[in-house]
Amino acid sequence: MANTKTDASRWSKLALYGIPAVALYAGLYRFETLMIDISRQGHWHAFVPIAFAFAVSYFHGGFTASFWDALGIKAKN
Amino acid sequence: MDASGLNFIDLTIVNIVFLLFVGFVGGLVSGFIGSGGAFVLTPAMMSMGVPGIVAVASNICHKFPKALVGAIKRAKYGQVDLKLGLILGGSAEAGMLYGADIQQSIKERLGDAGSNLYVSAAFVVVLGIVGTWVLLDAWKLYRSGTTQDEEQVTRLAKWLQKQHIPGTMFYCKGAKARISWLITIPIGFATGMLAATIAVGGFVGVPAMHYILGVPSLMASATELVIAFVMGLGGTIKYGWSGFVDIRLAMIILAGSLFGIQLGAIGTTYVKPFMVKVVMGVIMGLVLFSRGFVIPVYLSELGWIAPIAAETAQLFKNISFGIMLFALVSGAYIVLHALFSGMREHQKQQGVLEESAVAD
Numbered sequence: 001m002a003n004t005k006t007d008a009s010r011w012s013k014l015a016l017y018g019i020p021a022v023a024l025y026a027g028l029y030r031f032e033t034l035m036i037d038i039s040r041q042g043h044w045h046a047f048v049p050i051a052f053a054f055a056v057s058y059f060h061g062g063f064t065a066s067f068w069d070a071l072g073i074k075a076k077n
Numbered sequence: 078m079d080a081s082g083l084n085f086i087d088l089t090i091v092n093i094v095f096l097l098f099v100g101f102v103g104g105l106v107s108g109f110i111g112s113g114g115a116f117v118l119t120p121a122m123m124s125m126g127v128p129g130i131v132a133v134a135s136n137i138c139h140k141f142p143k144a145l146v147g148a149i150k151r152a153k154y155g156q157v158d159l160k161l162g163l164i165l166g167g168s169a170e171a172g173m174l175y176g177a178d179i180q181q182s183i184k185e186r187l188g189d190a191g192s193n194l195y196v197s198a199a200f201v202v203v204l205g206i207v208g209t210w211v212l213l214d215a216w217k218l219y220r221s222g223t224t225q226d227e228e229q230v231t232r233l234a235k236w237l238q239k240q241h242i243p244g245t246m247f248y249c250k251g252a253k254a255r256i257s258w259l260i261t262i263p264i265g266f267a268t269g270m271l272a273a274t275i276a277v278g279g280f281v282g283v284p285a286m287h288y289i290l291g292v293p294s295l296m297a298s299a300t301e302l303v304i305a306f307v308m309g310l311g312g313t314i315k316y317g318w319s320g321f322v323d324i325r326l327a328m329i330i331l332a333g334s335l336f337g338i339q340l341g342a343i344g345t346t347y348v349k350p351f352m353v354k355v356v357m358g359v360i361m362g363l364v365l366f367s368r369g370f371v372i373p374v375y376l377s378e379l380g381w382i383a384p385i386a387a388e389t390a391q392l393f394k395n396i397s398f399g400i401m402l403f404a405l406v407s408g409a410y411i412v413l414h415a416l417f418s419g420m421r422e423h424q425k426q427q428g429v430l431e432e433s434a435v436a437d
Binding site for chain 1: 138139141142143145146149150153154310313314317319320322323324327328331335336339340342343346347416419420423
């Protein structure tokens with residue numbers, strides 16, 4: 001029972017971070033030209049790709065941590 | 078200079094898979110030794126047709142979010158000295174800007190060949206000295222059979238920790254001593270300069286924190302991630318302001334590297350501290366060898382030695398890039414091997430403990 005609960009929490013964590021991470025990458029693919037145009041303008045527009053990178057680091061970072069955890073690869077206590 | 082005259086390349090599936098792979102391997106090494114991987118990414122992107130400055134900018138843009146994730150992860154294991162990282166990060170930022178200026182002026186005076194020669198010479202000199210030192214130290218530890226013991230603080234670090242400069246002292250958690258931030262300035266500055274020159278400041282930052290400040294090597298490698306974050310963010314703003322960041326390239330590399338950095342960070346909890354020195358020393362040695370191959374090519378392009386045939390020059394460049402990739406893969410192999418054998422060992426110990434608990 002405890003294991004089922006732990007498994008469920010692992011999967012929900014994966015989904016919680018994974019879905020927004022996939023959405024961010026899908027958005028980048030869909031609006032590729034727009035993102036390139038914004039980046040190339042430079043100056044204050046530079047903060048758009050920087051903000052995007054922060055968002056990816058949060059969601060994809062959380063996803064990758066949960067991913068290895070779900071595979072049983074955890075740090076030694 | 079702005080990005081209006083530069084082409085952002087069309088990405089093919091082969092390019093994407095290659096960047097994901099190099100990103101993953103680079104992340105794995107970074108998670109473990111605090112830096113690495115970046116030296117392969119810039120030439121790798123350039124070989125795809127990405128203009129040099131866009132490759133540098135996109136590389137640096139993937140670096141700061143990667144370092145952020147790695148630093149947070151290793152802070153959870155209690156390995157990060159945040160205060161030291163931020164203090165060193167400040168002077169590293171200045172070193173990076175100065176290093177970039179030097180690069181720029183060499184490029185203006187001697188062109189691409191001069192700039193490449195400067196980078197390769199920096200690789201050879203720095204890696205030759207620091208890499209040999211680190212590898213010899215790891216070998217000495219291994220031979221003495223003291224790898225299980227706590228790391229020794231060097232005489233230089235002990236002496237520096239005794240120096241008291243009023244108004245500049247702060248408590249360094251890593252060294253478990255009060256240190257003057259004046260001592261940290263040259264270390265941070267050199268780290269930043271090296272990052273601007275060869276893209277891997279950690280090859281100086283980590284050994285300097287360990288041998289000069291007396292920070293344990295695992296903690297030094299984790300704290301390097303804080304410095305990399307500070308420098309990476311500053312560098313991204315600098316290049317992004319002129320419009321050089323190709324966010325697609327940066328995010329593809331980041332996608333792979335975040336898988337790697339988590340694994341590398343987990344690996345540090347299973348290994349003996351001297352393994353950081355082994356991985357760093359092996360990578361440094363191989364990269365040094367790789368750069369040594371292209372120095373004659375650049376000398377010949379500058380007309381400082383007899384000309385080398387175009388085919389031979391290309392062959393040398395290909396061999397050099399191949400060895401660089403091999404260096405990164407070798408580092409990753411050692412990290413993975415150390416991680417999985419450490420995990421097996423740990424599981425065995427847990428099994429024995431459980432069995433004895435049942436028997437009792």
